[in-house]
Amino acid sequence: MSFTLADCRVAVVGLGLIGASLCADLTRLKVCREVRGVSRSSSTVARGIAEGIIDQGTTSLQTGVQGVDIVILASPVRIAIGQLERIAGHLKEGAIVADVGSTSVEVVKAMERMPTHVQPIATHPMAGKETSGFDSAERGLFDNATWILTPLERTSSRTVDVFRELVEAVGAHPLMMEPHKHDRVVAAISHVPFLLSSALVGSVVRAGEQDPEVWECAAGGFRDTSRVAASEAGMFIDILMTNRENVHHQLDRFIEGIRELRSMLVERREDELVARLSSNRDARLAWYAAWMERNRPEI
Amino acid sequence: MSFTLADCRVAVVGLGLIGASLCADLTRLKVCREVRGVSRSSSTVARGIAEGIIDQGTTSLQTGVQGVDIVILASPVRIAIGQLERIAGHLKEGAIVADVGSTSVEVVKAMERMPTHVQPIATHPMAGKETSGFDSAERGLFDNATWILTPLERTSSRTVDVFRELVEAVGAHPLMMEPHKHDRVVAAISHVPFLLSSALVGSVVRAGEQDPEVWECAAGGFRDTSRVAASEAGMFIDILMTNRENVHHQLDRFIEGIRELRSMLVERREDELVARLSSNRDARLAWYAAWMERNRPEI
Numbered sequence: 329m330s331f332t333l334a335d336c337r338v339a340v341v342g343l344g345l346i347g348a349s350l351c352a353d354l355t356r357l358k359v360c361r362e363v364r365g366v367s368r369s370s371s372t373v374a375r376g377i378a379e380g381i382i383d384q385g386t387t388s389l390q391t392g393v394q395g396v397d398i399v400i401l402a403s404p405v406r407i408a409i410g411q412l413e414r415i416a417g418h419l420k421e422g423a424i425v426a427d428v429g430s431t432s433v434e435v436v437k438a439m440e441r442m443p444t445h446v447q448p449i450a451t452h453p454m455a456g457k458e459t460s461g462f463d464s465a466e467r468g469l470f471d472n473a474t475w476i477l478t479p480l481e482r483t484s485s486r487t488v489d490v491f492r493e494l495v496e497a498v499g500a501h502p503l504m505m506e507p508h509k510h511d512r513v514v515a516a517i518s519h520v521p522f523l524l525s526s527a528l529v530g531s532v533v534r535a536g537e538q539d540p541e542v543w544e545c546a547a548g549g550f551r552d553t554s555r556v557a558a559s560e561a562g563m564f565i566d567i568l569m570t571n572r573e574n575v576h577h578q579l580d581r582f583i584e585g586i587r588e589l590r591s592m593l594v595e596r597r598e599d600e601l602v603a604r605l606s607s608n609r610d611a612r613l614a615w616y617a618a619w620m621e622r623n624r625p626e627i
Numbered sequence: 628m629s630f631t632l633a634d635c636r637v638a639v640v641g642l643g644l645i646g647a648s649l650c651a652d653l654t655r656l657k658v659c660r661e662v663r664g665v666s667r668s669s670s671t672v673a674r675g676i677a678e679g680i681i682d683q684g685t686t687s688l689q690t691g692v693q694g695v696d697i698v699i700l701a702s703p704v705r706i707a708i709g710q711l712e713r714i715a716g717h718l719k720e721g722a723i724v725a726d727v728g729s730t731s732v733e734v735v736k737a738m739e740r741m742p743t744h745v746q747p748i749a750t751h752p753m754a755g756k757e758t759s760g761f762d763s764a765e766r767g768l769f770d771n772a773t774w775i776l777t778p779l780e781r782t783s784s785r786t787v788d789v790f791r792e793l794v795e796a797v798g799a800h801p802l803m804m805e806p807h808k809h810d811r812v813v814a815a816i817s818h819v820p821f822l823l824s825s826a827l828v829g830s831v832v833r834a835g836e837q838d839p840e841v842w843e844c845a846a847g848g849f850r851d852t853s854r855v856a857a858s859e860a861g862m863f864i865d866i867l868m869t870n871r872e873n874v875h876h877q878l879d880r881f882i883e884g885i886r887e888l889r890s891m892l893v894e895r896r897e898d899e900l901v902a903r904l905s906s907n908r909d910a911r912l913a914w915y916a917a918w919m920e921r922n923r924p925e926i
Contacts, residue, residue: 454844454845455847456846456848457847474843474844476844503843505840509838512834512838513834513840513844514844516830516834516835516838516841517831517844517849518846518848520827520830521848521849521852522848523888523889523892524823524827524852524885525852526903526904526907527884527885527907528819528820528823528881529910529911530906531819531877531880531881531884532910534880534884535815535816535880536815538811539811539812539815541802542812542815542816543914544773545773545802545812545813545816546753546918547754547755547772547816547817548754548755549755549816549817549820549821549854549855550817550820550914552855553820553852554820555848555851555852555911556851556852557908557911558912558915560908561901561904561905565897565900565904569892569895569897572892572895575892578830578834579885579889580889581830582826582829582830583882583885583889585826585830585833586823586826586882586885589822589826590822590879590882593822593871593874593875593878594871594875596871598864602860602861602864604829605825605860605863605864607829607832608825608828608832609828609856609857609858609859611832612828612853612856613857615845615849618842619845
């Protein structure tokens, strides 16, 4: 089989933040021949068509994936894993099956069980917001984002190339990574931040029992530190439960660090505290400078 | 003595983020008769004059406060506490002395020791950024911000009224609060978020030793959760050391909460985990909706 991305029919399963944003860009940028949307909700399908972000749509998973060249599962991780099995018998020879989920090891395991005539690849765009659903979708969501590609041993280089082309077409930067490393990395920069952000809100709720003024006084610092705590629990529980060991390990690192800061404060080890805060500050400044550089609009 | 705010000479001591932003608004909005800037750095004073945010300036603390009606100390907390003593003998009868620091109890204690002919009041605008210094200053920084006023027993109602007028003139909303409550509140919504943000960066640094890709993959979630970790350690150490017990107490609440989330995850108590994450999410959504409502531009 030989085709270019421009010849491909693409089905996106799940029209939430990531799925609908991806459809919008694929359609708007004319990346492929056809964009098909699959959603449990017929009204979401209707809106996708009305807003012109999908060429056609269906509420039937099996119908949706039939005859397409690329299937992209944009459902919560454990649902996507279940869908891999459900679509297996309905895919055409050589079809590429990708996910866009936040964990990789469990997805790759499920992909390994797929029939040999399909081409699975795990992928993960590092783009998102604390909001979810079709209404949160936006054009250009993937602009300058890192998009991690995790091919299986059986994934052909052609499949990697086609998906890389798709990623670049929507403005993202592909980065190859093996699944265990992927899951460790996202535990550190996404899953643990979510948990501590949520725990922060919980601690302010407790403070608010004595001092309800906390809510009136909370400003930009709290707003940003707590932002990801607004993420949907139903989506995040899938992420956490499919990345339990890495999150556990990285969370222990975090707890160790915060307990060290606490000891320095309580024991008035002021110089040590300043040194640790400064070194963390330097690391954040260095990362932010590099991140801003990558995200600078091209001239 | 009777005067209105418009008749007042105001000296702002410390031309960093808060001090210079305040000068800029006082001048631009013609809130008072004269805005005097005091900075250790003669070049900062010169820039303040050149940029028109102060009417005059000096590097001498004593000269700066002489003859003014309102002194606003915008130095790091422990420096401001030292300055209260240094300016005491140079203030005119009835002069109002305010700070804009992030902790209140220690400041109020020092203010209680001031000579009886001056009118001290502790204050704290809930506005800030992770950057500091003159270059970070911006117009409108206090727009819609909550600005906490903590009068002492000896503070006259006239002093409170004058400062309230100043706060409202720069667009902020005054909120009266006693010092112990103030310090508990800011521990919860500002000082603990800073520490956990810093500890998060530290945990990513450790993850990066094995997986340097963490830095390339970190995106919006990490950016926001780690933002306040970029705050200057020298400024924050003053805040932490003057609010040690409240931060300690509130940090223990946070650590308890994050350890509970950890247990639920490790022990696969999935329903409990979803319930807790959802309840924290609801609290954050409710706060954010109210905060956005307060910060909506007036029509």
